[in-house]
Amino acid sequence: TNNPSENRQTLQQLLTHLLRALERRDPQQLFAWPVTDRIAPNYSRLISKPMDFETIRRSIQSDLYTSLNAFVADFKLMCENAMTYNQPETIYYKAAKRLLHAGLKLTGPEKLKTLLSALP
Ligand SMILES: COc1ccc(C(=O)NC2CCC2)cc1-c1cc(C(C)=O)n2cccnc12
Numbered sequence: 209t210n211n212p213s214e215n216r217q218t219l220q221q222l223l224t225h226l227l228r229a230l231e232r233r234d235p236q237q238l239f240a241w242p243v244t245d246r247i248a249p250n251y252s253r254l255i256s257k258p259m260d261f262e263t264i265r266r267s268i269q270s271d272l273y274t275s276l277n278a279f280v281a282d283f284k285l286m287c288e289n290a291m292t293y294n295q296p297e298t299i300y301y302k303a304a305k306r307l308l309h310a311g312l313k314l315t316g317p318e319k320l321k322t323l324l325s326a327l328p
């Protein structure tokens with residue numbers, strides 16, 4: 209519809225659905241909350257824009273994302289941060305790589321067509 213508030217609500221519903229689908233692929237909840245310097249030494253010095261699923265959820269709820277692309281950009285940032293800070297042989301790097309590929313498939317044009325066709 210061309211009703212902005214309806215469109216915003218639909219986008220929020222879509223993003224919340226995608227967020228849940230992505231969170232399911234992080235059963236160990238390694239991406240659920242912000243990484244602290246306590247569990248990852250020097251993290252805040254090395255990673256300039258931290259991102260995690262809880263922060264993404266808050267952004268959806270406060271209408272920070274006005275497009276799917278903005279949501280996907282934060283998701284990719286979250287995965288890329290983990291592949292920057294952690295060495296390739298760590299569980300965090302490997303989990304981030306798997307999550308990134310799963311996420312890009314989920315938000316790719318093919319899958320989105322089916323999702324969008326299911327919307328009201
Ligand atoms: C919210 O962040 C976390 C929360 C919990 C855990 C955790 O449960 N780690 C145990 C699984 C093997 C030790 C790890 C992390 C964690 C994420 C990350 C990321 C995402 O880089 N990380 C990097 C180094 C050390 N720990 C972590």
